[in-house]
Amino acid sequence: MRKDYTGTIKSIKNIALNTYEMKITSELNEAHSGQFISILCPNKTLRRPFSISNFDAETKTLTVLFKLKGEGTQYLKSLNEGSKIKFLGPNGNRFSLENRNCLLVGAGIGIAPMLFLKKELSEREIKNYLISGFKEENEIIQGSDENVIGGSVLDNLENIIKEKKIDLIYACGPTIVLKKIAQIAADMKIKCYVAMERVMACSIGVCRGCVIRLHKGGEIVYGSVCQDGPVFKGSEVVWE
Ligand SMILES: Cc1cc2nc3c(=O)[nH]c(=O)nc-3n(C[C@H](O)[C@H](O)[C@H](O)COP(=O)(O)OP(=O)(O)OC[C@H]3O[C@@H](n4cnc5c(N)ncnc54)[C@H](O)[C@@H]3O)c2cc1C
Ligand code: FES
Structure with a gap:
């Protein structure tokens, strides 16, 4: 259930250039690939959203991978094992797991939810193939290699x-990459799901700050990435 949690950092480590893996234990007892948590960084008013990159129900441990951007992620980097952390989650919808021949594409830090999705598909013995792209060799994340x-x-x-x-x-991954993937999928008549990113304020569908335009039943409607997404069909997004 989505609510505010106080978690404890179980581990935090540098896994690639400017990229960190953080494991958090908390009372959260269910999460799925595609969902995200929004972390309160005391030096920032707005919570920062991060995809759930793994969840272990037995130990109630979730993993996020974060790339340094600004002050919020600098704060996260400064945390240590045992530090307390406040977050809201799990937020958003989840990937629909379908028994098909699946290709998982993670561009840059977009690999984070793909690692969790790969685990969920593999547990169900659904055939999947992961590809990832990084600009530089030292940005490559273990597990996506x-x-x-x-x-x-x-x-x-x-x-x-x-x-x-x-x-x-x-x-x-970045919207420009998702747009091209959705185009390729449409041209090749392949079903496609994309996990979108938008700068978020509330993360709970209230502020409307993260809305995107969607094709629905012959009309164009607005949907929030935080509540209606972040996962959408590639064909329903109005690619701007
Ligand atoms: C659903 C969702 C899932 C995400 N998952 C991950 C993840 O798994 N790992 C990860 O490293 N990052 C992820 N992000 C992006 C992450 O939320 C931002 O990098 C983070 O909020 C930056 O915070 P900051 O205070 O360090 O930087 P800020 O000072 O807030 O921003 C620094 C720069 O990054 C830009 N920026 C901030 N947020 C975003 C965003 N959402 N999209 C594009 N540009 C942005 C700002 O405009 C600014 O130029 C996700 C975002 C969303 C919406
Ligand atoms: S961030 Fe407020 S509606 Fe999505």
């Missing part, structure tokens, strides 16, 4: 889809 594309995940995407007989794509 199976099929790293040096540079853009878009390079060679059509060939991979054909070769692996993919019929469902899940993607997360």
Whole structure:
């Protein structure tokens, strides 16, 4: 259930250039891939959203991967094992797990929810193939290093889809990359889900700060990334 939690940092470590893995234990007892938590950083008024990159129900431990951006993520970096952390979650919808030939695409830190999705699909014995793209070699994140594309995940995407007989794509990363993936999926008549990112204020569907335009039943409607998303069908997003 979504609520405010106080968690304890179980571990925090530098896993790639300017990128950290943080494990948090708390009373949160259920989370799914695609969902995110919004962390209160005392030096910032607005909570900062981060995808859940793993969740272990037995130990009630969730993992987030974060890339340093500004003061909020600098604060997170300053935390240590045992530090307390306040967060709201789990927020948003989740990836629909479908028994197809799945391609998971993580561009940059967009790999974070894909690692959790890969785990959920694999637990259900759903065939999946993960590709990730990082600008620099020292940005590559462990666990995503199976099929790293040096540079853009878009390079060679059509060939991979054909070769692996993919019929469902899940993607997360910068909007410009998601837009292109959604276009490729549409051209190749493949189903596609994208996990969108927007700067968020409330994270609970109230402020309308994170709305995007969606195609619904022949009309264009507004949907919030934090509440209606972050996962949308690639075909329903109005790509601006
Ligand atoms: C649903 C969701 C899931 C996310 N998951 C992750 C994740 O797993 N790992 C991760 O590292 N980051 C993730 N982000 C982005 C993360 O929330 C921001 O990087 C973080 O809030 C930056 O906080 P800051 O105080 O350090 O930087 P700020 O000082 O707030 O921002 C620094 C710069 O980054 C830009 N920025 C801030 N937030 C965003 C955003 N959401 N999208 C694009 N640009 C932004 C600002 O405009 C500014 O230019 C996610 C965002 C969303 C909406
Ligand atoms: S962040 Fe307020 S509605 Fe999404």
